[in-house]
Amino acid sequence: MELAELVGLRPFPAAGLLLGLTRRCPLRCGHCSTGSDLTVREEPDAGQLLRFVGSFTAENRPDVVLLTGGEPLLLPTLAGELAFLARRAGSRTAVLSGMFFARSKEIPPAILRAIAQVDHFSASLDVHHEREVARADVFRALHRIRDSGVSVSFHLTGTGAADPYLADITRAIDKEFGGRVPSLVNEVRPFGRAASWARPARTGPDPSAAAP
Secondary structure, three states: OOHHHHHHOOOOOOOEEEEEOOOOOOOOOOOOOOOOOOOOOOOOOHHHHHHHHHOOOOOOOOOEEEEEOOOHHHOHHHHHHHHHHHHHHOOEEEEEEOOHHHHOOOOOHHHHHHHHHOOEEEEEEOHHHHOOOOHHHHHHHHHHHHHOOOEEEEEEEEOOOOOHHHHHHHHHHHHHHOOOOOEEEEEOOOOHHHHHOOOOOOOOOOHHHOOO
């Protein structure tokens, strides 16, 4: 499943289902929309998630299930089982990861097995994530995932069309992957809890005021 197919489902009501597996995350990105870190213990019951996705039928299911968090690959076995159950009913799955595991030279086997179960893998990358996981490590891991046969993309965020980081990272991705890996680009803006600390979009967010 390619990124264009995922984006193409956006106009259709209930075509996609977002499942947050956990609010825990080993990264501490300043712009985190869920306020995630490893001290947060909020997680839905795994059994309930499995029963819910297991209740899908060919006639009553979403087109795609999006696995997210926090960091969903902190629970690789659960992610793989949910992907298996969704596929059994005819749904496809995508996972969005902050790439914490890329800091190791080799992707842990359990995480690689979970990724192999999904139809699309997307890596979050922006100036905040790069303070946590080096760009070169993310690129190396994404090559490995792509070579395994899973469709991949990047999820990039920036402060707008004039953001020099976005210009730099999109050039780097095109050079590294020969223009064969797409990116979804979103703008970081004050929203929800972030509205209490983020500056107006024209000046960008204030990293010193962000939590965590």
